[in-house]
Amino acid sequence: MKALHNRKIIAAAVLLFLLLVAGGLYDAGTGPVVLEFGMFTGSNWNVANANSFLIIDEAIARFEAAHPGVKVHYYSGVPREEYSEWLSRKILAGEEPDVFMVLGSDFDQFSSIGIMKNLDELIGQDADFDAEKYFQSALNTGKYGDAQYALPYETVPTLMFVNQTLLTKEGIEIPDADWNWDEMYDICRRVTRDLDGDGILDQFGICNYDWLDAVYSNGGEIFQADGKTCYLAEDSVVEAVKYIRQLNELYQGQKVAQDDFNGGNVAFMPLTFAEYRTYKTYPYKIKRYANFKWDCITMPAGKAGGNVSQVDTLLMGISANTRKEELAWEFLKLLTYDEEIQTQIFSHSQGASVLRAVTQSAEMEAIVQAEMEEGETVISGKLLGKVIEEGYTAPQFKKYEQALALSDSEIGEILENDKTIDSNMKILQRTINSYLQQ
Amino acid sequence: MNGKKEHYTDMFQWAMLVLNGIAVAFLCTFIYVTTNRIRANYDARDFLGRVMTIPDNPRTNLWLCLILFGLLMVNFVFRYFLQMRNSRGSAVSLIVEMLICVVIIYRLDFNYNGLLLLVFANVIAYVKDSKAKMAFLLLAIVGYLLADYELLSIYMPLFNMSDYVSYYTFTSQQWLFCIWNTMISLNIILFVGYCFSVINLQRGTIEEVNVLYHELQNANEQLSEYADMAEKMAQTNERNRLAREIHDTLGHSLTGIIAGLDACLALVDVAPQEVKKQLKLLADVSRDGMKDVRRSVSELRPDEMERLSLNASIRKMVTDMGRVSDTQIYFDGGGEKLEFGEDEENIIYRVIQESITNAVRHGHAGQIWVTLKRINGEVLLEVKDDGIGCKEVKSGFGTRHMKERIEMLGGTVAFDVQKGFKVTAHIPIRWGESYD
Numbered sequence: 001m002k003a004l005h006n007r008k009i010i011a012a013a014v015l016l017f018l019l020l021v022a023g024g025l026y027d028a029g030t031g032p033v034v035l036e037f038g039m040f041t042g043s044n045w046n047v048a049n050a051n052s053f054l055i056i057d058e059a060i061a062r063f064e065a066a067h068p069g070v071k072v073h074y075y076s077g078v079p080r081e082e083y084s085e086w087l088s089r090k091i092l093a094g095e096e097p098d099v100f101m102v103l104g105s106d107f108d109q110f111s112s113i114g115i116m117k118n119l120d121e122l123i124g125q126d127a128d129f130d131a132e133k134y135f136q137s138a139l140n141t142g143k144y145g146d147a148q149y150a151l152p153y154e155t156v157p158t159l160m161f162v163n164q165t166l167l168t169k170e171g172i173e174i175p176d177a178d179w180n181w182d183e184m185y186d187i188c189r190r191v192t193r194d195l196d197g198d199g200i201l202d203q204f205g206i207c208n209y210d211w212l213d214a215v216y217s218n219g220g221e222i223f224q225a226d227g228k229t230c231y232l233a234e235d236s237v238v239e240a241v242k243y244i245r246q247l248n249e250l251y252q253g254q255k256v257a258q259d260d261f262n263g264g265n266v267a268f269m270p271l272t273f274a275e276y277r278t279y280k281t282y283p284y285k286i287k288r289y290a291n292f293k294w295d296c297i298t299m300p301a302g303k304a305g306g307n308v309s310q311v312d313t314l315l316m317g318i319s320a321n322t323r324k325e326e327l328a329w330e331f332l333k334l335l336t337y338d339e340e341i342q343t344q345i346f347s348h349s350q351g352a353s354v355l356r357a358v359t360q361s362a363e364m365e366a367i368v369q370a371e372m373e374e375g376e377t378v379i380s381g382k383l384l385g386k387v388i389e390e391g392y393t394a395p396q397f398k399k400y401e402q403a404l405a406l407s408d409s410e411i412g413e414i415l416e417n418d419k420t421i422d423s424n425m426k427i428l429q430r431t432i433n434s435y436l437q438q
Numbered sequence: 439m440n441g442k443k444e445h446y447t448d449m450f451q452w453a454m455l456v457l458n459g460i461a462v463a464f465l466c467t468f469i470y471v472t473t474n475r476i477r478a479n480y481d482a483r484d485f486l487g488r489v490m491t492i493p494d495n496p497r498t499n500l501w502l503c504l505i506l507f508g509l510l511m512v513n514f515v516f517r518y519f520l521q522m523r524n525s526r527g528s529a530v531s532l533i534v535e536m537l538i539c540v541v542i543i544y545r546l547d548f549n550y551n552g553l554l555l556l557v558f559a560n561v562i563a564y565v566k567d568s569k570a571k572m573a574f575l576l577l578a579i580v581g582y583l584l585a586d587y588e589l590l591s592i593y594m595p596l597f598n599m600s601d602y603v604s605y606y607t608f609t610s611q612q613w614l615f616c617i618w619n620t621m622i623s624l625n626i627i628l629f630v631g632y633c634f635s636v637i638n639l640q641r642g643t644i645e646e647v648n649v650l651y652h653e654l655q656n657a658n659e660q661l662s663e664y665a666d667m668a669e670k671m672a673q674t675n676e677r678n679r680l681a682r683e684i685h686d687t688l689g690h691s692l693t694g695i696i697a698g699l700d701a702c703l704a705l706v707d708v709a710p711q712e713v714k715k716q717l718k719l720l721a722d723v724s725r726d727g728m729k730d731v732r733r734s735v736s737e738l739r740p741d742e743m744e745r746l747s748l749n750a751s752i753r754k755m756v757t758d759m760g761r762v763s764d765t766q767i768y769f770d771g772g773g774e775k776l777e778f779g780e781d782e783e784n785i786i787y788r789v790i791q792e793s794i795t796n797a798v799r800h801g802h803a804g805q806i807w808v809t810l811k812r813i814n815g816e817v818l819l820e821v822k823d824d825g826i827g828c829k830e831v832k833s834g835f836g837t838r839h840m841k842e843r844i845e846m847l848g849g850t851v852a853f854d855v856q857k858g859f860k861v862t863a864h865i866p867i868r869w870g871e872s873y874d
Binding site: 009013017084085087088089091092093094095106109110113114115321 | 473474476477480482483485486487489490491492493494495496497498509512516520595
């Protein structure tokens with residue numbers, strides 16, 4: 001009798017608990033479904049961008065029309081510089097948006113601590129989704145380890161800026177798309193001159209071209225994909241650093257500054273596709289580079305490499321803790337995979353679409369051409385596609401940013417102080433390896 | 439005294455419950471507060487760069503763990519006050535408790551697994567069935583070994599409390615670790631103390647049982663002594679009665695007869711007529727004496743024999759004995775009705791009674807066969823059983839008594855110890871003879 005009584009009490013307690021849980025779930029289930037989207041204001045590419053919301057707004061309008069009862073909410077007004085901290089604070093409190101932009105410098109870290117959702121399953125389940133439509137290099141930036149944790153939204157390759165006016169004045173032809181280090185060194189040597197005869201050089205071959213640009217175009221890798229070892233003492237890297245020293249030696253210790261370039265006194269400078277687009281169009285065209293004609297070509301190929309440059313990609317991912325997985329995936333797909341939305345990148349942003357078909361289309365050329373003055377030649381979609389496709393993407397691992405910064409400052413030191421490259425690169429390799437293996 | 443010990447055990451259990459509650463609340467609150475602090479100081483990105491992983495949502499975690507621990511406490515209190523010991527209710531309650539602990543430990547990413555010690559302790563307290571106890575304990579031990587942070591963090595990303603502690607200044611870190619480690623150690627100390635008190639309690643119970651057992655044994659011995667004494671007293675009483683009886687009847691008659699015979703001796707030559715008269719008188723006295731003796735003997739007869747015939751008496755005894763001793767007793771009284779003298783009836787009755795008593799008491803027999811029939815002018819009395827028998831016939835079993843009795847009637851008796859115990863007696867009967 002007593003046992004029966006006890007059982008009744010237990011049953012009542014369990015029932016009460018279930019009711020509470022059910023009530024809580026019901027409460028959470030009512031009202032419109034809100035999908036949170038995290039983005040920053042402004043451009044990812046360090047260029048002015050007033051229209052960053054236009055593409056997103058249109059995508060949201062389309063998404064809400066296709067999914068009645070679903071609202072997409074985004075946080076406006078977070079500048080790019082503050083976005084990383086803003087998102088981190090959200091993540092720490094467990095309030096991160098369902099879908100969010102993720103900076104290249106955060107991606108590996110966020111993937112490693114399990115904030116980003118592994119998209120492989122969603123990709124596998126979605127029959128409409130064909131990963132081949134993306135540029136492979138852009139898609140790879142969203143990989144951490146072997147898994148896809150984010151999809152590319154916008155990509156920006158690095159191109160070589162050419163001062164056409166200067167080269168024409170010096171009687172030098174614009175190099176071809178498949179030019180190499182020797183050709184560039186030759187041009188640089190020829191244009192580096194003291195024009196006014198004051199004993200100080202005032203016309204230069206190249207500026208802002210660093211050892212990393214050289215390594216990428218020399219088929220080199222700095223880190224192993226898993227981030228456990230570095231290849232700083234490999235031939236491809238050592239050759240690249242030596243090439244930089246060779247170029248620097250042309251200037252007899254003088255520093256080439258951005259001002260020299262802006263003044264039209266430098267023949268080459270690496271710049272991003274975003275900068276290319278910004279400074280080719282009104283009103284920025286007038287602010288900079290107004291007094292000379294210029295264009296963009298590929299990077300020169302090293303002895304062991306191709307005309308390869310780094311490709312930067314803005315990624316978007318889904319929170320690992322989202323409760324609206326399906327909707328989040330649909331929205332992410334709309335932003336990154338829909339050709340119409342991706343075409344908007346050329347109209348309203350400065351990067352390039354991550355979809356092959358969009359970037360290499362005639363429509364893209366027409367949009368870019370429309371923003372430029374007549375007579376300006378537009379970079380062809382085919383060339384742009386080739387640069388992006390072949391572009392170098394950095395491996396993703398947790399210590400990447402720190403290890404790269406450490407290597408960069410040490411190599412800067414080696415170049416600055418005329419240290420022996422071969423031996424010092426070996427020492428550096430050992431130092432970085434021990435950091436990576438900590 | 440046992441009540442006091444039990445009180446200690448309960449106290450340890452309650453202390454563990456409270457301490458674990460504090461530890462869980464401390465951990466969740468600490469993570470929540472630290473998260474807020476990091477956010478307020480805009481150190482979030484920097485912090486994320488230093489951790490393995492972070493909890494999903496510190497606030498939800500805090501509430502969830504507090505609610506779950508609340509449920510755990512309710513469950514504990516229910517079990518404690520409803521005294522659901524060793525019932526199905528307590529098993530369900532323990533399983534619920536184990537599940538809640540697993541969920542809390544999982545939510546805390548295995549940073550605190552001391553809760554499992556609480557489960558251990560409760561299993562020891564509530565599960566009495568040794569098989570179930572072993573199963574529960576095995577589950578808890580395996581759980582405790584597997585739920586180790588250091589082990590699991592090799593295989594899966596788990597947030598680490600130390601990462602959150604390291605956000606504070608060095609001095610604060612020392613204090614935080616100090617508090618935390620004290621709680622963990624205290625929990626272990628309480629658990630060990632609890633185990634000791636349980637062992638103590640159980641040892642106390644065993645001692646108590648031993649003491650009671652001894653008392654019981656003493657009482658038993660005393661009781662059998664009393665029984666012996668009562669038997670002896672009854673024997674003495676009976677002897678006294680017999681002596682009195684003999685003195686009163688036979689002694690009286692004999693005295694009179696002796697006196698009369700003496701008188702006859704004196705008179706026989708003087709007055710033979712007088713002697714004749716006197717002898718007639720003495721014969722009467724002798725007959726009266728004989729009557730008295732008979733009356734005395736009949737007073738010694740069993741009650742049944744007073745009222746019933748021999749066969750009926752034996753049947754009644756067999757039925758009664760069968761009923762009280764859980765033994766099947768079969769009686770075969772032969773076809774014809776046998777007439778015996780009273781003394782013969784008594785002896786036959788007593789021999790059968792003694793044999794059955796022996797078969798039940800010493801032979802532990804399940805079945806007994808009693809046969810009484812007339813063969814060639816003799817009576818054959820046979821009592822056999824399917825009991826354990828005995829190696830050799832000992833006189834202690836009352837067999838000497840039987841032998842004596844039957845020899846009094848001029849009969850013979852034999853005892854057979856193969857296949858149980860068998861008594862066979864041949865008794866020549868004075869058919870129809872009478873004392874008159």
